[in-house]
Amino acid sequence: MNKLIRRGLLRPLARVGRTAEAVAEHAGQMASLSWGVAAATLRGRVSMRSIIDQFWEMGVQSLPLVLVTAVISGVVTTQQGGYQLTSTIPLYVLGSVVASSVVLELGPVMTSFVLIGRVGARITAEIGTMQVSEQIDALHSLGRDPIAVLAAPRVIAGTITTPLLVSIANVVGIFAGMVAARLSLGLGYQSFLYGARMYWHSWDLLYSINKGIVFGFIIPLISVHMGFRTRGGAEGVGRSTTAAVVFMIISLLVLDATFPSLFLN
Amino acid sequence: MIEYIDVHKAFDVPVLTGVNLTVQTGETLSIVGPSGTGKSVLLKTTNGLLVPDQGDVRVDGESAYFDGDETLRRIRGKVGYVFQYAALFDSMTVCENICAGLPLGVNIREGWVLEKVAQALEDVNLDPRQVMNKLPAELSGGMKKRVGLARTIVGRPEILLYDEPVTGLDPVNTAAVSRLIRDIREKTGVTSIIVTHDIEQALEISDRVALLEHGVLRFVGTPGEFQASPDPVVRAFADRRLAAEAAVRIMEEDAADLKKDMEEETP
Ligand SMILES: Nc1ncnc2c1ncn2[C@@H]1O[C@H](COP(=O)(O)OP(=O)(O)OP(=O)(O)O)[C@@H](O)[C@H]1O
């Protein structure tokens, strides 16, 4: 009986406790990292050049993949929407379906997933390698602050770049959906836009861009944080990169799920 | 002056278990000891790269741990650290790496900066024209090591911590680096701590030699005292022949253990 209780009840509880402890530890470290980034930025310790470098790598170089993803989001939504709308619902409603799916959800989320794979993983691997090869220690010993030199430019660039990429993805996604509606369903541009406007709230765009800002902040924050925590050689870098990607995906999904109840009431 | 006061540090197992040592201003002290005893760990507690679990380290009377961030920054400003594996920034060229050793905000394109970089490279016996614009990945191990040394000395720190500055260098470059360490000391009167496995270098260039073993300093004294010490562990370090005998003894003991284990396993 005792054994049963221990195995059935206490062990899972202990596991929950350990997980909670780990989550609290990560949260604490990330809060202090955010604070460090804010402080370094406000004190003017972050070099403009490194922000621009990061802006280039994150924004400009991610653009092709973001565009492809946006086009596919728009086209697929159109085709599946068209398949589901029966003759009782006018086809121009499709315009609204595509516009809101893309702006509220697909634009920000798919763009962020692209950034997790293309940018987040790279940041963790890069900073993790610097950590295990003592380059972070070298920065400290030379009186440089790794948060100002490495973390801040990435977090700032991510927070600025992502909403821009999301805006581009929104426009391209809707446009691709519109073209697909005409080619595959014979729905004219005018009718599509009529439908899109009918159920459009001006708030929707802000919502989309807000998502972009939050995701664009959290992706580099997590990847930098996991990079700094890396221990144990090349294998450790691999381990923390995988962990960082999982961590980013889960955080993104959780945040995405909290967005409607926070902002759409 | 650097004071290590009862420094304790454990990772999974205890590494340092109460190190006490005072290094006077202008003194050169070598730390020797078996691999994996915590020489690098001890060195890293000096400027806060590792935080001791217990005890304190004071540089010119100020603690890197109890006197606040501003003090730590000041200590890091005067302590130069030469890393065991160079720790060059691998996204930067040799020139940019060495510039990182200069004060914040210097312009890499200014003439005097390039001159300083070139001078630092010549000091470590590298040809500036050849290596200046290379990336660390394009250098040999010994070259990286010397670039790391150049990056540290270019900022003219008051205290220099060398973690195995000559391990892996050929005899010519070993001699060049030894000469450099001595020159810097004579010209600028720096305080230096040198972790080394090259006992001849240690005896030749230092005022005192310390032996770290099992988490504590087993011996601290002048090179003369080191060589005259009756302690068998010190003698094994001081004398090549004795070291070789110790190695043979260890191997024989291991072989005996192995033989015994095998005999026990096969009934
Ligand atoms: N960051 C770290 N995390 C975990 N363990 C560590 C860390 N740094 C050092 N250690 C452990 O501390 C012990 C001492 O390491 P240290 O690098 O100081 O040895 P060392 O005396 O410099 O050896 P060597 O002469 O080979 O360089 C080793 O057992 C090592 O595994």
Ligand SMILES: [Mg+2]
């Ligand atoms: Mg070492």
